[in-house]
Amino acid sequence: MRIIEKRQLMSADEIRRTLERLAHEIVENTGGAKDLALIGVRRRGIPLAERLAKSIRASSKAEIPVGTLDITLYRDDLSTVAPQPVVQSSEIPFPVDDRDILLVDDVLYTGRTVRAAMNGLFDLGRPRRIRLCVLIDRGHRELPVEASFIGRTVETTDAEIIEVRLNEIDKEERVMVMDRVD
Amino acid sequence: MSHRFRHLLAIEPLTREQITFLLDQAKPFQEFQRYPLKKLATLRGKTVALAFFENSTRTRISFSTAASRLGADQMNLQAESSSLKKGESLSDTVLTLEAMKPDAIVIRHGSSGAAEFISHRVDVPVINAGDGTHEHPTQALLDALTIRDRSRSFDNCNITIIGDILHSRVARSNVHLLSKFGAHITLCGPAMWLPRELDSLAPGIRRVPRLEEALDGADVIMALRIQQERLHEPSLSADEYILRYQLTPSRVRLAKSNAIVLHPGPMIRGLEIDPVVADSLQSCILEQVTNGLAIRMAILFELIAGSAEPQEQAKDSPHAAH
Numbered sequence: 001m002r003i004i005e006k007r008q009l010m011s012a013d014e015i016r017r018t019l020e021r022l023a024h025e026i027v028e029n030t031g032g033a034k035d036l037a038l039i040g041v042r043r044r045g046i047p048l049a050e051r052l053a054k055s056i057r058a059s060s061k062a063e064i065p066v067g068t069l070d071i072t073l074y075r076d077d078l079s080t081v082a083p084q085p086v087v088q089s090s091e092i093p094f095p096v097d098d099r100d101i102l103l104v105d106d107v108l109y110t111g112r113t114v115r116a117a118m119n120g121l122f123d124l125g126r127p128r129r130i131r132l133c134v135l136i137d138r139g140h141r142e143l144p145v146e147a148s149f150i151g152r153t154v155e156t157t158d159a160e161i162i163e164v165r166l167n168e169i170d171k172e173e174r175v176m177v178m179d180r181v182d
Numbered sequence: 183m184s185h186r187f188r189h190l191l192a193i194e195p196l197t198r199e200q201i202t203f204l205l206d207q208a209k210p211f212q213e214f215q216r217y218p219l220k221k222l223a224t225l226r227g228k229t230v231a232l233a234f235f236e237n238s239t240r241t242r243i244s245f246s247t248a249a250s251r252l253g254a255d256q257m258n259l260q261a262e263s264s265s266l267k268k269g270e271s272l273s274d275t276v277l278t279l280e281a282m283k284p285d286a287i288v289i290r291h292g293s294s295g296a297a298e299f300i301s302h303r304v305d306v307p308v309i310n311a312g313d314g315t316h317e318h319p320t321q322a323l324l325d326a327l328t329i330r331d332r333s334r335s336f337d338n339c340n341i342t343i344i345g346d347i348l349h350s351r352v353a354r355s356n357v358h359l360l361s362k363f364g365a366h367i368t369l370c371g372p373a374m375w376l377p378r379e380l381d382s383l384a385p386g387i388r389r390v391p392r393l394e395e396a397l398d399g400a401d402v403i404m405a406l407r408i409q410q411e412r413l414h415e416p417s418l419s420a421d422e423y424i425l426r427y428q429l430t431p432s433r434v435r436l437a438k439s440n441a442i443v444l445h446p447g448p449m450i451r452g453l454e455i456d457p458v459v460a461d462s463l464q465s466c467i468l469e470q471v472t473n474g475l476a477i478r479m480a481i482l483f484e485l486i487a488g489s490a491e492p493q494e495q496a497k498d499s500p501h502a503a504h
Contacts (some may be wrong), residue, residue, distance in 0.1 A: 070210065073224045078487045084186055085487055087210045087480070123219040 003161060003178050009154060012173035015135070015166075018151040019048070022133060023055035025149055030100055033062040035128070037094060041105040041117050042070045047168035048135060049104035067092035069103075074116035090120065097125040102149075106164040108134040111145030136175060138162050186488055189301045189308045190481055192317040193358040201359060204480060205327050211476035211483075212327075214251070225254035228486050231284035233259045233276060234311070235291040240447055240471070241311050241320075245288050248478035254486070257284055272296060273303055280304045285486050289313075294351075307485035315349050320481060321446050322355035324474040328466050329360075329402055331473070332442050336363030342396050342437070343367065344427060345406030345454060348375040352446045353406060357383045370396035371427065372418050393427050400437035404444045405429045408454045420453065430456040434464065442466050 010018065030036045033056050040049030046068045053064040070088040078085060103117055114132055121127060133149035138156045154177070156162065161178040187200070214220065230249040234242050242260075249256050259279060270278075272291065279287065286307045289297050294314030301308040312318040329336070341360055347353045347369045357367055361384030368388045369380055376389050390396040397403065413420045434443065443455075443465045451457045460467060 073210070073222050073483075078224065085483075087207055087483065089210045089213060119223070123217050123222070125218060 002181050004181055006160065006177045006179045008174055008176050009136070009162070010152065010175035015151075015173060015175065018135065019051050020055060022149050022151055023052050023059065026052065026102065026133065027056055027060045029148070030102070033060040033064060035098070035100045036062065036102060037065045037067065037096070037099045038102050038104055039067045039069050039092065039117075039121070041103060041113060042068060042088060042090075043169060044106040044164050044166055045069075045104045047166050048106060052104060052133070065094040067094065069117055069120050071113060071116040071120055074119045076112060076116065092124060095125060096121055096127045098128045101127040101130045103130060103132045104134075105132070106135050106166075107162045108132070108137045108145070108147050108150075109140055109162075111141045111143035114145045115143055135164060136162050187307075187484055189297075189310075190319055190485065191298045191301055191308065191310045193319045193322050193355045194317065196359075196362075198362050201323070201326070201362065204323055204477070204484070205330060207480040207484060208323075208327055208473070208476040211479040212331075212473065214479070215472055215475055220251050221253065222251060223253040224483065225249070225252040225285075225486055228252075228254045228285040229257060229283070230254045230482060230486075231257045231259070231279045231282070231287045233279060233287055233289045233291075235259075235261055235272070235275075235289070235296070236312070237261050238290050238311070240474075241290065244471070244474045245309075245311060245478050245482075248475050248482055251475070252479055252482055254285070254482065257282060272300070276300050276304060280306065286482060309481060309485065312351055314351065315354070316351055317355045317358075318351040318446075319355050320474065320478055321352050322359040323481075324470055324477045325352075325356055325404070325444055325446070326359055327473045327477055328444060328470050329442070331469070332466060334401055334442070336360055336365045339365045339401045340399050340438075341365050341367050341402040341404065342370055342400040343404045343406065344370045344393065344396065344429065345408055346375045346412060347371050347380060347406070348377060349409070349412070350406050353404075354383065356404065357387065361385070361387070368396045368400070372423070374417055393433060394436055397433055397436040400441050402442055402444065403429065403434065403437055404446075405449070405454050407446060407448060408450065410450075410453070424453060428452075428454060428456055429459050431458050431462070434459055434462075440464075444470060447471070 027033050038049040038053050040046035049066050053066045056064050069090045072085050072087045131148040134147045135151040137147055137150045137153045159180050163176045163178050165172045165174055167173045232245055246256055288309045288311050289300055290311040291313050294316035296313045297308055297310035310319055343353050361367055368390050370390050370393055373391050413423055443459055445467045449455055
């Protein structure tokens with residue numbers, strides 16, 4: 001099986017503008033970002049959370065702590081998944097108790113990653129609220145999970161793959177729809 | 183991937199990459215020990231068999247707690263209640279355990295090579311929790327983690343190990359691990375516990391019977407547990423051991439000023455170590471215990487979750503595509 005690029009979904013400029021819009025929406029809907037903390041889900045949620053926090057700080061003047069969460073230990077597919085799992089650190093240098101937590105990830109798909117991330121958060125304490133922000137919502141949910149802040153909603157088929165490439169990790173900046181071909 | 187494991191039987195056959203991988207995998211579990219809620223569901227539905235044919239308190243509790251915190255159930259076999267007392271062979275006892283379908287077997291046994299022997303007879307991962315005078319790999323890994331955390335690089339690090347080297351599986355595993363990373367190892371103890379054969383453990387290893395000389399320039403001082411039944415007249419009395427080998431504050435001062443002190447426990451204050459040294463800021467003895475939990479969680483996770491047979495790719499795996 002090969003994976004080929006089908007079409008580009010977002011350019012670097014579109015990603016930038018989308019994140020700016022999301023940052024404004026977040027400030028508006030979190031009471032001026034009071035008690036807000038962002039947690040990026042490893043891996044591409046991390047740079048997205050950092051960029052959003054930067055914009056939110058600029059417009060709200062609020063201190064926005066940012067953490068990172070590795071969900072490996074909370075996955076429900078450890079006994080069936082193909083690649084062997086490697087655990088990485090979660091760095092959440094603030095108490096999550098009574099915080100207004102915003103989870104940040106690149107793509108919302110089945111919802112299982114978000115379920116795992118919430119379990120990970122509960123081990124650290126009891127947030128007042130957890131909401132979700134994603135760059136792309138591609139549908140095909142397997143759990144009752146929805147995002148509060150969505151960069152773009154995209155219709156996809158099961159065979160398609162959404163690939164988000166970010167400068168911090170991939171040295172390029174764009175979002176693509178890929179296709180599996182036999 | 184070549185650095186992944188089926189069993190953990192000894193340090194000697196491992197590569198630097200494999201050891202580094204395990205130490206890195208322990209890091210998230212070190213952080214986990216500070217979580218308010220120390221219970222994962224990661225290995226829910228999995229069972230770890232703890233087969234301790236030799237008495238052990240701390241290693242058994244450490245493995246048991248590590249398994250519990252990962253969400254795994256346990257089967258316990260202890261020396262006192264063991265059917266070995268009734269004459270059953272090691273092989274039969276372990277096959278009986280395996281028939282109860284554990285997902286990993288942790289074994290401690292008085293015979294060197296017992297863990298490897300068992301690994302050839304069962305289909306589940308085997309973890310050596312100490313076999314005779316051979317190896318105690320998880321102890322060496324937790325010691326290495328402790329040394330690394332105190333920002334000591336292993337390369338060119340001077341490590342002095344003191345005590346009954348001859349009978350110590352802890353010393354053996356540590357020598358194998360640290361020498362792979364270029365540490366300079368000095369073994370120190372009474373001549374009867376420091377035979378020439380130890381030279382073959384690692385290239386460049388030094389045997390120094392005089393403690394004051396062995397401590398000169400040390401970055402890491404590791405005192406071993408002394409089994410009192412091995413100290414007797416006329417070869418060596420406990421008083422003589424204390425006089426010549428006890429780790430005292432004045433002796434520790436012969437090492438580098440920022441040297442750290444390790445002890446695998448259980449330690450006997452006043453025998454191999456002076457209480458002042460045991461409680462000093464240089465002592466990492468309690469960190470070793472906490473790191474033991476982290477390294478054992480990492481190993482159980484690696485051998486049980488990491489050895490899963492690849493099946494159909496999960497849709498939402500963070501390692502797979504979205």
